[in-house]
Amino acid sequence: MKPKLAVFISLMVLFGQTKTVSFLSKNQTFLNFYKTSYVKWSSLLGRLWQSVPFSVGDLFYFLSIVFFLYLFYRFRLGWKSFLWLSLYVNLLFFVFYLFWGFNYFLPKLETYYKPQEIVLTDLHKTAESLLKECKELREAMPEDSLSLQEIDAHINQGLVFLPNNLPYKHRVFSASKASFFSTQLSYLGVLGYYNPFTFECQYNKKMPGVKWAHTLAHEFAHKLGYAPEDQANFIGYLLLEKSSDPRLVYSAKYKALKSVITLIYKENDPTYECYLGGFSLKMKSDYTKELAFEKKYANKVGDFQSVAYDAFLKGNNQNKGLESYNAFVYLLIAHQRAEKKGDLN
Ligand SMILES: [Zn+2]
Numbered sequence: 001m002k003p004k005l006a007v008f009i010s011l012m013v014l015f016g017q018t019k020t021v022s023f024l025s026k027n028q029t030f031l032n033f034y035k036t037s038y039v040k041w042s043s044l045l046g047r048l049w050q051s052v053p054f055s056v057g058d059l060f061y062f063l064s065i066v067f068f069l070y071l072f073y074r075f076r077l078g079w080k081s082f083l084w085l086s087l088y089v090n091l092l093f094f095v096f097y098l099f100w101g102f103n104y105f106l107p108k109l110e111t112y113y114k115p116q117e118i119v120l121t122d123l124h125k126t127a128e129s130l131l132k133e134c135k136e137l138r139e140a141m142p143e144d145s146l147s148l149q150e151i152d153a154h155i156n157q158g159l160v161f162l163p164n165n166l167p168y169k170h171r172v173f174s175a176s177k178a179s180f181f182s183t184q185l186s187y188l189g190v191l192g193y194y195n196p197f198t199f200e201c202q203y204n205k206k207m208p209g210v211k212w213a214h215t216l217a218h219e220f221a222h223k224l225g226y227a228p229e230d231q232a233n234f235i236g237y238l239l240l241e242k243s244s245d246p247r248l249v250y251s252a253k254y255k256a257l258k259s260v261i262t263l264i265y266k267e268n269d270p271t272y273e274c275y276l277g278g279f280s281l282k283m284k285s286d287y288t289k290e291l292a293f294e295k296k297y298a299n300k301v302g303d304f305q306s307v308a309y310d311a312f313l314k315g316n317n318q319n320k321g322l323e324s325y326n327a328f329v330y331l332l333i334a335h336q337r338a339e340k341k342g343d344l345n
């Protein structure tokens with residue numbers, strides 16, 4: 001078969017795949033079947049690459065880059081290069097949705113919590129209580145850091161704290177792995193990512209200490225099956241919130257505090273500065289380290305990546321795009337209300 005014709009057929013298959021995903025994403029019977037199946041294979045396949053000490057997914061990405069560089073060097077922008085590229089995209093698209101991608105279309109957690117309209121006053125109340133808790137935790141906690149294995153162990157144990165009515169609460173084991181591309185990720189502003197092809201959680205080993213626990217918990221939540229970013233942040237928070245180690249609780253609450261302050265700022269309410277000003281000296285030191293990290297790696301690539309990732313999120317049923325990262329605070333407030341009323345089981 002001529003490469004030109006093969007490219008055409010391959011693109012038609014890709015188009016067919018997008019139409020199939022679009023159709024299935026609206027079919028509730030299929031989504032229920034997918035959810036039940038995901039519990040089984042994420043437990044099973046999730047263990048497959050865990051015993052390998054490095055990221056198998058990163059190795060795959062790295063070899064893919066090398067392969068395509070070679071291909072474009074050898075065939076330039078010829079039909080053969082396009083054929084390989086289109087076959088590769090077809091394969092990734094298929095495996096992505098088979099293994100994980102349909103989780104984007106499961107009912108949102110809002111349907112479980114049925115949050116009432118959350119107003120600015122609620123954000124202020126949450127900011128005040130989080131600030132108070134963060135100050136106390138930061139004073140009480142030890143200064144030394146937990147090891148990666150210890151953080152992972154606490155996160156895995158945190159499954160018991162998830163309410164039973166949530167869609168995913170099954171046993172999946174996660175041992176986070178250092179990314180091959182930590183320096184590059186730092187320039188892109190990425191702290192961690194989940195690889196849906198190998199069920200591995202990767203982290204950026206250059207990130208400041210206060211970000212470790214909540215970042216690893218966020219990636220663990222993706223592995224559990226919570227695909228949207230606000231849900232992963234929320235589940236990550238629940239996994240850490242009741243931990244026996246104050247360092248993990250602090251990491252979760254500190255992250256939630258910064259998110260709620262950002263939401264207050266976005267409401268054009270100037271009082272957000274009062275919360276930042278209320279940070280204790282130790283909290284200010286954590287914040288300064290974060291700013292120094294961001295400043296060290298800030299550049300234009302990060303801006304472009306943000307735009308591209310924002311578009312990806314919006315294309316995958318997350319209408320708020322990058323803003324959805326902070327939106328988990330709304331889920332958190334609704335969860336706390338339900339907890340107070342005794343509506344959770
Ligand atoms: Zn994420």
